[in-house]
Amino acid sequence: MSSIHAKDPTGPLENRWEKHLFNLSLIAPQNRKKHKVIVIGTGLAGASLCATLGEAGYQVSSFCFQDSPRRAHSIAAQGGINSTKNYQNDGDSVWRLFYDTIKGGDFRARESNVYRLAQLSGNIIDQAVAQGVPFAREYSGYLANRSFGGTQVSRTFYARGQTGQQLLLGAYQAHSRQLENDNVTHQSRSEMLELIMVDDQARGVVVRDLVSGEVSAHTADCVVLCTGGYSNVFYLSTNAKGCNTSATWRAYKQGAYFANPSFTQIHPTCVPPTVENQSKLTLMSESLRNDGRIWAPKNSADCTKNPADIKEEDRDYFLERMYPAFANLAPRDVASRAVKLICDKGLGVGSKIHGKRLGVYLDFSAIIEKLGLDAVAEKYGNLFDMYSSITGENPYQTPMKIYPAPHYTMGGLWVDYNLMTTVEGLFAGGEANFSDHGANRLGASALMQGLADGYFILPKTVANYLAQNTLTEVDDAHPQVVQSLKAVKERIQKLMNAPQPKYSPEHFHQKLGGILWEACGMSREADRLKQAIVEIAELETQFWQNIKVTGIDNDLNQTLERAGRVADFIELGKLMCQDALMREESCGAHARVEYLTEGGEAKRDDNEFSFVGAWEFMSEQPKLHKEQLNYEFIEPTVRNYK
Numbered sequence: 001m002s003s004i005h006a007k008d009p010t011g012p013l014e015n016r017w018e019k020h021l022f023n024l025s026l027i028a029p030q031n032r033k034k035h036k037v038i039v040i041g042t043g044l045a046g047a048s049l050c051a052t053l054g055e056a057g058y059q060v061s062s063f064c065f066q067d068s069p070r071r072a073h074s075i076a077a078q079g080g081i082n083s084t085k086n087y088q089n090d091g092d093s094v095w096r097l098f099y100d101t102i103k104g105g106d107f108r109a110r111e112s113n114v115y116r117l118a119q120l121s122g123n124i125i126d127q128a129v130a131q132g133v134p135f136a137r138e139y140s141g142y143l144a145n146r147s148f149g150g151t152q153v154s155r156t157f158y159a160r161g162q163t164g165q166q167l168l169l170g171a172y173q174a175h176s177r178q179l180e181n182d183n184v185t186h187q188s189r190s191e192m193l194e195l196i197m198v199d200d201q202a203r204g205v206v207v208r209d210l211v212s213g214e215v216s217a218h219t220a221d222c223v224v225l226c227t228g229g230y231s232n233v234f235y236l237s238t239n240a241k242g243c244n245t246s247a248t249w250r251a252y253k254q255g256a257y258f259a260n261p262s263f264t265q266i267h268p269t270c271v272p273p274t275v276e277n278q279s280k281l282t283l284m285s286e287s288l289r290n291d292g293r294i295w296a297p298k299n300s301a302d303c304t305k306n307p308a309d310i311k312e313e314d315r316d317y318f319l320e321r322m323y324p325a326f327a328n329l330a331p332r333d334v335a336s337r338a339v340k341l342i343c344d345k346g347l348g349v350g351s352k353i354h355g356k357r358l359g360v361y362l363d364f365s366a367i368i369e370k371l372g373l374d375a376v377a378e379k380y381g382n383l384f385d386m387y388s389s390i391t392g393e394n395p396y397q398t399p400m401k402i403y404p405a406p407h408y409t410m411g412g413l414w415v416d417y418n419l420m421t422t423v424e425g426l427f428a429g430g431e432a433n434f435s436d437h438g439a440n441r442l443g444a445s446a447l448m449q450g451l452a453d454g455y456f457i458l459p460k461t462v463a464n465y466l467a468q469n470t471l472t473e474v475d476d477a478h479p480q481v482v483q484s485l486k487a488v489k490e491r492i493q494k495l496m497n498a499p500q501p502k503y504s505p506e507h508f509h510q511k512l513g514g515i516l517w518e519a520c521g522m523s524r525e526a527d528r529l530k531q532a533i534v535e536i537a538e539l540e541t542q543f544w545q546n547i548k549v550t551g552i553d554n555d556l557n558q559t560l561e562r563a564g565r566v567a568d569f570i571e572l573g574k575l576m577c578q579d580a581l582m583r584e585e586s587c588g589a590h591a592r593v594e595y596l597t598e599g600g601e602a603k604r605d606d607n608e609f610s611f612v613g614a615w616e617f618m619s620e621q622p623k624l625h626k627e628q629l630n631y632e633f634i635e636p637t638v639r640n641y642k
């Protein structure tokens with residue numbers, strides 16, 4: 001085991017970023033065109049980065065696997081984006097957002113980064129408003145705010161239930177402007193399958209054109225991955241079906257450390273599964289917890305009744321009972337565990353899945369009575385419509401049913417203060433990096449982090465890297481480029497030609513998801529994790545023996561795309577279990593049953609585990625490196641939302 005360092009600045013917290021910015025090298029405008037940057041991923045983090053680097057005058061090449069940058073998964077974000085504007089005058093400040101984020105992440109995030117994020121949060125809103133993002137407004141004309149979990153102020157800016165979509169349209173327009181100006185080139189329907197390394201530096205990528213099947217190499221001075229999160233490793237998640245880990249996993253295999261892979265967030269308010277073979281789960285935004293009350297029947301005999309027939313005194317508003325200070329706005333990890341506890345006790349409602357009713361009620365009757373139907377529809381109409389079209393039930397009349405589902409990944413590529421990975425010249429932004437959220441992300445903080453990375457941090461730190469490194473030209477004939485292309489083509493052939501092709505990628509993915517959900521989901525335990533590592537290793541062997549990819553490789557072939565992604569998910573799943581096994585404590589979303597209080601709360605071990613666990617790929621066993629977390633400004637305490 002060895003230690004790694006973030007290289008963050010020292011001194012007063014509030015001056016660190018400014019001081020660092022001053023010390024970063026700049027490139028004169030007339031020289032920027034000489035530098036080429038590849039950006040993989042054009043969701044909020046990637047599109048905002050391309051727009052900013054393009055505007056500054058660099059040559060940028062961007063790639064995404066969807067048919068348009070507008071379809072990045074960021075578009076699905078519903079609830080909002082945090083910022084410390086303090087328009088509500090309810091006591092918010094940069095310090096409070098910093099504190100809430102560190103505490104929300106159960107004291108497993110880096111202070112310098114989180115403070116910078118809170119400082120930049122105001123700039124993001126200014127930038128988005130200037131682009132015309134239609135945030136909700138108050139009667140006065142000020143931008144409106146609502147609350148999200150884990151906070152006692154209203155700092156979440158929103159555009160009905162479509163905040164991600166509106167923010168992405170803003171970033172996409174800015175990205176498109178640079179395409180028009182010839183500063184950025186973009187290829188959609190292109191999937192990165194390998195990172196090209198030359199002299200230990202990231203110098204390019206190999207991509208597959210998903211329409212023609214053509215595999216090609218692209219070189220540059222440096223590479224930035226903004227490729228999103230890996231919740232789909234669980235098979236069932238709230239993420240778009242295409243979200244995957246392949247880009248970050250290829251980078252891991254080339255030397256980029258993977259940090260805290262087991263820190264995965266299970267979101268409490270999702271539409272529960274109704275059948276055992278379901279292929280997708282849907283989020284109901286956390287913003288609904290501002291006004292909806294969560295409850296379950298007190299008696300198991302009531303679980304199959306129509307909720308309207310359950311008397312008020314027979315309802316258990318368990319979050320209000322267990323966490324009176326934050327009540328229905330308890331943070332996600334805390335709320336998810338409480339919902340699981342209720343359902344494990346046999347007090348869940350809705351369809352039975354594997355013998356258990358997995359659902360509790362999210363009830364809007366009180367707020368509808370108070371504000372009227374129109375006011376509630378104005379705030380949440382599109383979310384209610386979505387719920388209604390999925391379930392066939394009318395949430396204006398009957399409470400929604402909700403259950404936790406995999407949603408967000410705090411783990412990802414380890415990055416230093418400059419958001420550079422352990423591979424020189426390889427940066428990571430947005431959900432793809434291990435981010436600023438510690439062991440649990442607070443709601444409405446992912447959009448904030450992705451846009452802070454893309455608009456404000458990476459453009460400066462990437463420029464600094466380019467200014468400080470004299471990079472020789474790498475062309476397509478370079479032996480390393482030729483070798484990377486060859487490796488990708490060989491892997492495709494291996495996927496196409498398994499010895500005994502029998503099962504689809506979904507078959508293996510479903511099996512992996514089942515193992516991970518049981519062993520590395522909402523509750524984890526040493527024996528179960530050890531068993532899962534063995535089961536996943538067996539699944540991996542079976543995969544390469546029995547994967548069946550129909551069709552041909554040099555054409556559109558979605559089975560081939562999925563097979564490659566599942567192969568990477570299987571390897572990542574194993575690392576997740578190893579990471580969860582190593583961390584003999586509970587913190588945030590990582591709940592080891594051996595380290596919980598009697599009330600089911602996380603028991604952290606700051607003496608032994610106050611570090612970021614960053615794994616280095618090795619062919620036999622991954623090697624753990626530790627980044628020690630030093631709390632200079634906040635004293636880690638037991639998280640208390642009561």
Ligand SMILES: Cc1cc2nc3c(=O)[nH]c(=O)nc-3n(C[C@H](O)[C@H](O)[C@H](O)COP(=O)(O)OP(=O)(O)OC[C@H]3O[C@@H](n4cnc5c(N)ncnc54)[C@H](O)[C@@H]3O)c2cc1C
Binds near residue numbers: 044076163443
């Ligand atoms: C349903 C839902 C609702 C959410 N609501 C909120 C919210 O209200 N507030 C909030 O703060 N957060 C929310 N989140 C989280 C937030 O939306 C995401 O964390 C954030 O949008 C991720 O942005 P990103 O730019 O990092 O990645 P993404 O938007 O996922 O973009 C990834 C990009 O990478 C590309 N890509 C990936 N792999 C490859 C590859 N191998 N080759 C080429 N391209 C690749 C994709 O094509 C895409 O362009 C929500 C998440 C979900 C699932």
